[in-house]
Amino acid sequence: MYSYVARQAILNVDEEIVGYELLFRDGVENAFPDICPDQATSQILTSNHLTKGLESITDGKCTYINFFEDTLINRFPTSLDPKSVVIEILESVEISEELLDACRALKKQGYKLALDDHNFDPVWDIFLPYIDTIKVDVRQFNILQISKYVRRIAGFGVKLLAEKVETREEFEQLKTLGFQYYQGYFFARPEVLKSKQIKANKLNLLQLISQASRIDMDIDKISQILAQDVALSYKLLRFINSAGFNSNQKITSLKHAIVYMGEAEVKKFISLLALANLSGDKPDEIMVLSLARARFCSHIAQARGDDENPPMAFLVGMLSLVDALLDETMDTLATKLPVADEIKQGLIEQKGVLGLYLKLALNYEKAQWDEAETLSMAIRVPINDIHEYYQESLAWADKIRNGERGGK
Structure with missing residues (x-):
């Protein structure tokens, strides 16, 4: 597209x-x-x-x-x-x-x-x-x-x-x-x-419009909708990275982004997408894989008890294939997003804790079992648990592909 x-x-x-x-x-x-x-x-x-x-x-x-x-x-x-x-x-x-x-x-x-x-x-x-x-x-x-x-x-x-x-x-x-x-x-x-162009899921957009029309927006619900659509998540972060916001603010999660923007700006963002009639068919394989990575990285962060990292881990997985969607290098794209430095490091260099989570997802995708087991020991999460997290993440992404709804 x-x-x-x-x-x-x-x-x-x-x-x-x-x-x-x-x-x-x-x-x-x-x-x-x-x-x-x-x-x-x-x-x-x-x-x-x-x-x-x-x-x-x-x-x-x-x-x-x-x-x-x-x-x-x-x-x-x-x-x-x-x-x-x-x-x-x-x-x-x-x-x-x-x-x-x-x-x-x-x-x-x-x-x-x-x-x-x-x-x-x-x-x-x-x-x-x-x-x-x-x-x-x-x-x-x-x-x-x-x-x-x-x-x-x-x-x-x-x-x-x-x-x-x-x-x-x-x-x-x-x-x-x-x-x-x-x-x-x-x-x-x-x-x-x-x-x-990145395609957004039409059902997600319609649900966002519905939420924006309410007197009291449900921030958790909006975060959940965005968490299921890499196109909308990416555009939200690009929207924040504008002159109307403090460029020094580093976003750590989708909910953080929404709270930081404020209700008026969130509604403006949703209206902009709606007016442009941003619609598309079901997510393609790249977008489904982005969702699976996001879910998987979040699972690993939670298993390790990372208080701050579960939402950041989700963003790392969600944004990990934006370069493939837009035919640009990841280091170029990451500079356009107001995300935390840990997220940028994970995306560009696959370093830091978040980079390890993403690297582990890549090991599973490529069936690199020895590397996966080495990483599982390094982050101290049992390999059997990691396997279950990966299978569940694939199943969750498929549910999103087929139009079903599930919590993050």
């Missing part, structure tokens, strides 16, 4: 690339599909930002993303780093006090806002104190109309970005009018990028 996104370069007056606008695509065809704008934005965030990270798509340059009415009012942009993103307000959104309040709040949090395909309508003037950039479609207006508008808004201190620039002559004319940024076929056409 793959996700697609197009990026189009944004350049300065020296024709240097300073950012990229991301455009939703649902296939290799370079055209916007027939879906609502809110869903398109949510798909970009869940399929790209919460999986690989926007920085890998834009080569670390500034990212311009379109947001429609609902995603703005519900503060979805706050899952992004305000230092590296520009929030584009689509020209077709309905102006309201709610929208104006959302723009004020985003601006106060340090986000840069842009009016996309601005039509020069004075009704938008009340937004200008919060706007950093105005994007003008130069195919819609002649040079005289553009010049008049530029003079009218000169006191607001906004920057101007010319869209759909197609010739050198247009570029030079627009420079004399004071445009700082440029986008169009004269510089670069949108480029479609394809990346591997």
Whole structure:
């Protein structure tokens, strides 16, 4: 399963690339599909930002993303780093006090806002104190109309970005009018990028939506649902690893992640997934194996009496195959997650106590019985017990595959 996104370069007056606008695509065809704008934005965030990270798509340059009415009012942009993103307000959104309040709040949090395909309508003037950039479609207006508008808004201190620039002559004319940024076929056409996507179980997502709709969320139940879906667990951790949270916080369990986020952010995360219609078929073999490893590592930690490690051990097993799901190296992926150093060490180097648990799971998968027995003695858990834990973990993962529910 793959996700697609197009990026189009944004350049300065020296024709240097300073950012990229991301455009939703649902296939290799370079055209916007027939879906609502809110869903398109949510798909970009869940399929790209919460999986690989926007920085890998834009080569670390500034990212311009379109947001429609609902995603703005519900503060979805706050899952992004305000230092590296520009929030584009689509020209077709309905102006309201709610929208104006959302723009004020985003601006106060340090986000840069842009009016996309601005039509020069004075009704938008009340937004200008919060706007950093105005994007003008130069195919819609002649040079005289553009010049008049530029003079009218000169006191607001906004920057101007010319869209759909197609010739050198247009570029030079627009420079004399004071445009700082440029986008169009004269510089670069949108480029479609394809990346591997993690599938989430539809039943798990529906159960999360149900929990999020309750007045009092059941944190234990949400943790249990997440514990049965590697895709949702990974995206949750990526969601936390954003500017809205303390980057020094190290997550040790799924329940810890949910409590740390707080109810409002958990509901935002679930809404983002729901709006993107994140769905899929039954988990494939890689995902089932991830679940089995998670259960097995947790069993071993509990057998050893590790007070802190059972939830961390579960995360190590759960995330141990994310590199295979996303076709990236584990050390690259682990740096994108706000997990405890012990978890990162276990995932990347298979060292430390958590690394031993994961290594033991791998021994069983490869039928390396001598190595398994050596490890069982090192961690002081009887080999017969370990065998039972492994069989039970496989059975538990199969139950999840078949849609049944069981506690962690």
